Amino acid sequence: MLHFARFAVIRAAMALFTLLLVSLIVFTLMELVPGTCAERYLAFKNTQGSGISIADIEAEERRLGLDRPFLIRWGSWVGNVFVHGDFGDSCILRLNINDLLGDKFAISAAICFAALLFAYLIAIPVGIIAASSKSVLLNGSLRFVSYLGLAMPNFLLALMIMLVSTVLWGDSLTGLFSPEYRDAPWSVAKFLDFLSRAWLPVFILGWSATAFALQTVRALMLDENGKLYVTAARARGLYGRRLLWRYPARHALGPIINSLGFDLNRIFNELPIVAVILTLTEAGALLLESLARSNDQQLAGAIIFMLTATIVSLNFLTDLALALIDPRVRKSVMGR
Amino acid sequence: MSPAEIKTPPLAGAEDDASQRAREAYFTASQYQLIWARFRRNTSAMIAGIILIGLILTGIFAPFLSPHDPTIKGRDKDYTNGAPQLPKFCDDNGCSWRPFIYGVKRERSIKTNFRWVTTIDTEDRRYVQMFVRDWDYSIGPVKSNLHLFGVDKGFVHLFGTDDTGKDIFSRTLHAIYTSLAVGALGVMISFVMALMIGGIAGYFGGWIDGVIQMVTDAIRTIPIIPLFMAIAAFIPQEWSSEMRFFFISIIIGFINWPTLARRVRTHLLVERNQEYVLAAQLQGAGAGHIIRRHLLPSFTSYIIVDLVISFPYIVLSETALSFIGLGLKDPVNSLGVMLQNTTSADVLLNYQWYFIPVLFFIALVMAFVYVGDGLRDAADPYAGVKK
Numbered sequence: 001m002l003h004f005a006r007f008a009v010i011r012a013a014m015a016l017f018t019l020l021l022v023s024l025i026v027f028t029l030m031e032l033v034p035g036t037c038a039e040r041y042l043a044f045k046n047t048q049g050s051g052i053s054i055a056d057i058e059a060e061e062r063r064l065g066l067d068r069p070f071l072i073r074w075g076s077w078v079g080n081v082f083v084h085g086d087f088g089d090s091c092i093l094r095l096n097i098n099d100l101l102g103d104k105f106a107i108s109a110a111i112c113f114a115a116l117l118f119a120y121l122i123a124i125p126v127g128i129i130a131a132s133s134k135s136v137l138l139n140g141s142l143r144f145v146s147y148l149g150l151a152m153p154n155f156l157l158a159l160m161i162m163l164v165s166t167v168l169w170g171d172s173l174t175g176l177f178s179p180e181y182r183d184a185p186w187s188v189a190k191f192l193d194f195l196s197r198a199w200l201p202v203f204i205l206g207w208s209a210t211a212f213a214l215q216t217v218r219a220l221m222l223d224e225n226g227k228l229y230v231t232a233a234r235a236r237g238l239y240g241r242r243l244l245w246r247y248p249a250r251h252a253l254g255p256i257i258n259s260l261g262f263d264l265n266r267i268f269n270e271l272p273i274v275a276v277i278l279t280l281t282e283a284g285a286l287l288l289e290s291l292a293r294s295n296d297q298q299l300a301g302a303i304i305f306m307l308t309a310t311i312v313s314l315n316f317l318t319d320l321a322l323a324l325i326d327p328r329v330r331k332s333v334m335g336r
Numbered sequence: 337m338s339p340a341e342i343k344t345p346p347l348a349g350a351e352d353d354a355s356q357r358a359r360e361a362y363f364t365a366s367q368y369q370l371i372w373a374r375f376r377r378n379t380s381a382m383i384a385g386i387i388l389i390g391l392i393l394t395g396i397f398a399p400f401l402s403p404h405d406p407t408i409k410g411r412d413k414d415y416t417n418g419a420p421q422l423p424k425f426c427d428d429n430g431c432s433w434r435p436f437i438y439g440v441k442r443e444r445s446i447k448t449n450f451r452w453v454t455t456i457d458t459e460d461r462r463y464v465q466m467f468v469r470d471w472d473y474s475i476g477p478v479k480s481n482l483h484l485f486g487v488d489k490g491f492v493h494l495f496g497t498d499d500t501g502k503d504i505f506s507r508t509l510h511a512i513y514t515s516l517a518v519g520a521l522g523v524m525i526s527f528v529m530a531l532m533i534g535g536i537a538g539y540f541g542g543w544i545d546g547v548i549q550m551v552t553d554a555i556r557t558i559p560i561i562p563l564f565m566a567i568a569a570f571i572p573q574e575w576s577s578e579m580r581f582f583f584i585s586i587i588i589g590f591i592n593w594p595t596l597a598r599r600v601r602t603h604l605l606v607e608r609n610q611e612y613v614l615a616a617q618l619q620g621a622g623a624g625h626i627i628r629r630h631l632l633p634s635f636t637s638y639i640i641v642d643l644v645i646s647f648p649y650i651v652l653s654e655t656a657l658s659f660i661g662l663g664l665k666d667p668v669n670s671l672g673v674m675l676q677n678t679t680s681a682d683v684l685l686n687y688q689w690y691f692i693p694v695l696f697f698i699a700l701v702m703a704f705v706y707v708g709d710g711l712r713d714a715a716d717p718y719a720g721v722k723k
Contacts, residue, residue: 021554151701166684
């Protein structure tokens with residue numbers, strides 16, 4: 001147990017270090033945007049009719065602490081994020097980012113994790129069946145679907161579904177809430193309404209990940225199926241589902257757990273674009289809005305950092321889970 | 337010796353003349369001949385390869401193949417948001433050997449409630465001509481105004497027109513060219529970066545490798561398209577479309593390197609400790625000689641395969657960026673640019689031909705993926721042994 005705790009601590013330290021690196025990258029990007037926060041505040045004041053001078057901008061920069069060196073500003077930004085979970089204020093909207101995001105990020109994360117779950121619920125059984133079947137047709141069509149996952153990325157799929165549904169039913173199936181619930185506080189009715197509309201984004205976001213996971217599961221199972229221990233088990237009289245679940249499926253589980261983080265990355269990747277196409281009102285759409293229209297670097301940086309932090313924590317959790325599940329990893333971690 | 341003769345070696349023993357030659361061919365074949373021989377046997381990859389070559393040629397010769405200028409200069413102002421026109425041979429007025437399309441008339445009168453209405457005039461036949469002379473273009477150094485086909489008067493729109501009257505068929509062909517160009521440029525840049533960074537990590541190993549791996553892993557965890565978006569948002573609005581094009585290609589190439597760098601590093605780490613390297617070292621070969629004559633040839637084929645595989649990702653990144661308006665802009669044609677503003681109900685309900693280019697892009701990416709996969713299998717010397 002002590003060994004495991006040590007492994008967990010080391011792994012957590014590595015995850016923290018990755019997050020620090022990511023925060024440095026994100027912060028540098030935010031800094032690269034032309035113009036500072038101070039100029040924006042005063043530009044706003046300018047539109048209100050009061051004249052501004054260079055001295056005003058400098059005073060404002062001092063007030064916001066923008067005259068300090070880059071690394072110190074990064075330090076204080078990261079410190080606030082890690083200690084207080086506070087991303088500061090958005091320069092454009094002049095609101096606290098946490099208030100601005102509110103439950104939007106939670107909704108995004110929930111949709112994405114649902115999409116991930118959906119992807120694996122389909123990919124694992126279908127992949128296992130395909131790997132043990134000799135049917136050329138099944139394997140060929142599976143390969144086709146997997147490649148289609150790349151050739152028809154989520155946002156194209158969303159467009160196509162909108163096209164078909166508009167032509168056939170005259171409803172584009174967009175939005176996360178019905179109009180009457182859009183600004184209502186959370187309630188059972190609102191939640192049910194959300195569920196009745198959320199399945200489409202979940203399916204669309206899970207689509208590419210499903211296609212890739214199918215290929216992964218099938219390849220892993222094929223590898224394991226060819227190994228001698230499977231032949232040995234078969235020689236002892238095991239067959240069919242018992243054989244599959246007891247031996248090759250358990251061995252293939254480790255790499256599958258490992259690939260979860262990458263698939264979440266794939267889902268997050270297209271979240272903003274899909275969100276805009278389907279007019280979802282959550283963090284992805286807000287990210288695109290902040291980047292494409294208002295150049296709001298604080299908000300964009302905060303969202304990108306939160307997306308990455310989610311992936312890093314998932315990777316951390318899957319590594320821990322792997323150490324618990326897989327005896328080979330467990331031995332190397334726990335030393336027994 | 338043609339690669340067609342290369343087959344798996346027949347069993348020793350019955351040595352007639354033909355099998356002797358086949359054995360000879362197998363054992364003396366170069367690496368590329370072997371890869372080609374294996375690739376040929378993969379039917380789906382071969383079909384994809386033919387489609388891919390066709391699409392690449394279409395992209396390169398896009399101006400020759402398109403009847404109209406894809407920019408605003410070539411717009412058909414009498415036929416905006418026009419439906420696709422399919423050439424036909426027969427109608428109520430009889431048949432003709434030369435395919436024709438109908439002309440259109442645009443009118444506004446009290447009958448149409450004073451709105452512009454486009455009507456098809458079935459009396460006005462426009463015959464399709466081959467090799468017509470129209471707008472000027474240049475493919476590389478060659479300047480010309482010859483086009484594969486056109487009509488004797490007015491315009492022909494095989495895939496319809498968009499809201500400004502630009503020909504979607506011509507735009508699609510040019511968009512294929514743009515995607516290929518962005519992909520090629522992006523792949524080149526990420527390849528050079530991957531070779532340098534992966535090469536350093538793989539060659540030196542140790543803590544340098546550790547640090548580089550940590551940074552690459554950190555970059556790999558950031559979702560890539562939001563990162564593109566963040567960087568693309570810095571492009572000043574007043575930049576010309578060519579500047580945007582190069583900048584977008586450069587940043588896509590810049591962010592795409594970690595995956596490729598990791599592969600280069602792994603190749604190098606594995607190959608560095610191979611026995612043939614040791615043998616060369618023992619025979620007194622210098623480091624430069626080993627890298628040039630032994631290490632590089634050992635993985636160029638893998639690198640080519642990796643490049644082909646990473647190509648579609650770059651094409652798709654560009655499409656995604658342009659689609660949301662952060663990538664390429666109007667005078668440049670790309671799939672993303674063409675799909676902008678298609679999410680409105682008006683387009684979805686009335687002008688479905690806006691989506692025809694999507695089919696070409698699915699075909700392009702699929703062809704790339706199948707070819708890349710076929711190449712990967714063919715380049716793997718152990719692939720055939722297992723089965």
